[in-house]
Amino acid sequence: MFFEVKDLNKKYHHQEIIHRLSFAIDKGEILIVLGPSGCGKSTLLSCINGFEKVNGGQILLEQQDITTLPPEERNVSTVFQTYSLFPNMTVRQNLAYGLKFQKLGKSQRDQLVNKMISLLQLESIADMSVTEISGGQQQRVALGRSLIIRPKLLLLDEPFSNLDANLRLRLRRELRRVQQQLKMTMIFVTHDQQEAFALGDKILLINDGRLQQLATGTEIYDEPANQFVLKFVGTVNWLGQSRYLRPENITLTPDPHGEGIITQAVFQGPTIDYQVNLHRHTYQVTCLNRGHRFNVNERVTISYHEKELGKEL
């Protein structure tokens, strides 16, 4: 395996934050670390990049044990949530910073910087001070600054969480493109399921510092390993004790004699979320915004395919 974490343990003041966490990634993969706020995602990253000492376990990069190396010697680079660009330097100087510590000639360095500038489409701001550029641009510079040194492993801690929704979508796509172009191995932390599904080859879902499931997005959504995963990645309608349905698997049909009543409709743009009352149970239903739109108090019948029923847990 290219990168491996074995039995990782981390405590802060005798409180265990990460419990015996193990996982591995192949070269060129993006691993998404997903979990609720406070579950230990950032802590995991700071064990991997070396800013925190671990209390147990091993971290291996290309079979080399890096558990106790200082951050600057790890060949692991981090893009922090807070950008942390050097305010006294221009965009170009920020990008070039990490190259100072590699044995490269000046022309080689300039070439790499120019390549990164065009890769991230920063031409128009390359010689501006980083204090004068927008949040999205700062984020791209922060990304480029780490990408340019070609770390064996790139860590990203919720890098897009401070950006607006459109920009987030665009940068997500850009990151994917750049990652594939450079064949970079990445660990990307997020608490947003959408982002996890959109970006990751594999998703590592953690809660309370414990591994819940390590699988592809579709596997996590369709075959969750436990109740926590099931609820964390989507909404659930329970049918009895152990059978459930996702909201998009329920079909509503307008029917003046139907037993279901629409109690709430939330417009989401491409989809509409309904709440339906049937036999004193409330069901969450998501429909495409196409064809008939239901109104509150409208009567409906509910149907679903047997094969869409969630597997027993």
Add this chain to the structure above:
Amino acid sequence: MVSPPFVTSLAYINLFGRRGLITYDLLHLAFNPYGPQGIILMQTVSFSSLNALLLISITQRINPGLINSARSLGATPTRILLDVIIPAIKPGIMVVALVSFIRSLADFQTPTIIGGSYQVLASAGYYAMISMGNLHLAALINITLAIPAIIGFFIYIHYNRSLTMLQHGLVDNQRELILPKRGLLWYSSTLVSVIFYLVLVLQYGSIFLNAITEQRWGHYYFSLGPIEQTAFFISPEIIGRTIGYSIIAGFLGSLISFLIVYYHQVHHSQLMKLLEMVGTLPYILPGTFFGLGYLYAFSTKPLILTGTATIVIINLIFKQVAFATKAANAVVTQVPTTYFKSIYDLGGSTIAEWRDVFFPLTKRGFALTFLNGFISTMTTIGSIIFLVHPGQELLTLVMFDVVQQNEYQVASVIACFIILICLIVAGIVIALINLTERNRSHVF
């Protein structure tokens, strides 16, 4: 920080003077400590603790994320210092250097004590006034001194502004700057700090020793002699007057500053903004310049105050305003203006605003500003030395006098008194702050 500026020089003479503990008793050297090298050395040492404090507080404002990013890109601790930390505190270094430059220009005490026959402008101005009684010559010299100070002041304003813009981008919640303790620079800076601490320990240690020992046949003995001797020079009345003046100046100076800042920041009064600017001048201009100004201003009608206690107290109060407005500014800017707005929004008046928002939220800052004013009045000398008349002496002035009469042991005792009083008052103020804050936690 809690001692008069020339304590460093006093300690220096105690240790390295003609009869100094180290040069004479330990090394049996006949070493002449007086002259320009002594002046420069003393000014360097006595300004550096304040400068260090300022730079430390500026360094703490650096975003730790910057350092982590640099490390994660492969930077060594030495490179981080050169590429991240020094550029970030550069305006701070400039400010500190300028303030030290201007203070050194104005400092007449160090040169009079250890300059020997070597004179600088500030000490010449002092002698012109004290020995020759030549007010006009003294004024001329002080105006000459004020020119570079004013130029320096504008440069200072420039850098001080860029200091407030230090923060850029988002800030992590991690507050500590963590640099690995490695690299040549780390070892050399540790060495410098250790030497600096040693110098401080030596300085206060020697003052204290001098205050409680006596030398007989080449040996030091514990003795109350110096303290008894001191009784000839200071009376309880002088101590009381010094403390009284310090309390008044500290309190009124802080109050005026908070009022100015309140009307400037909360009510955007332009007049108050101007007052605040003018108020910072004593911060930068030589103290003696102000003292002489007061002499000129209040020796003719309509206000004849020379020789009275009032003129001294007024001078002390307005000297506080310079520093206190800065402190008040820092405190008041931390109170979100929406707090004030919401008072009016809910139908409250200005009184309600003061009682319910301004006072409760700034009283901690007010207490600390008062403390600062108290200590700086206890230890001040420059601006009042020409204003105080015989019979109205203050502790620092007596101390300065006895140093010039070579009564170093008495001076050491007085220095200890001053330090002790400052520490006790600081203890009381801080205890009061903690007491009132224990029952209450802020919701911000």
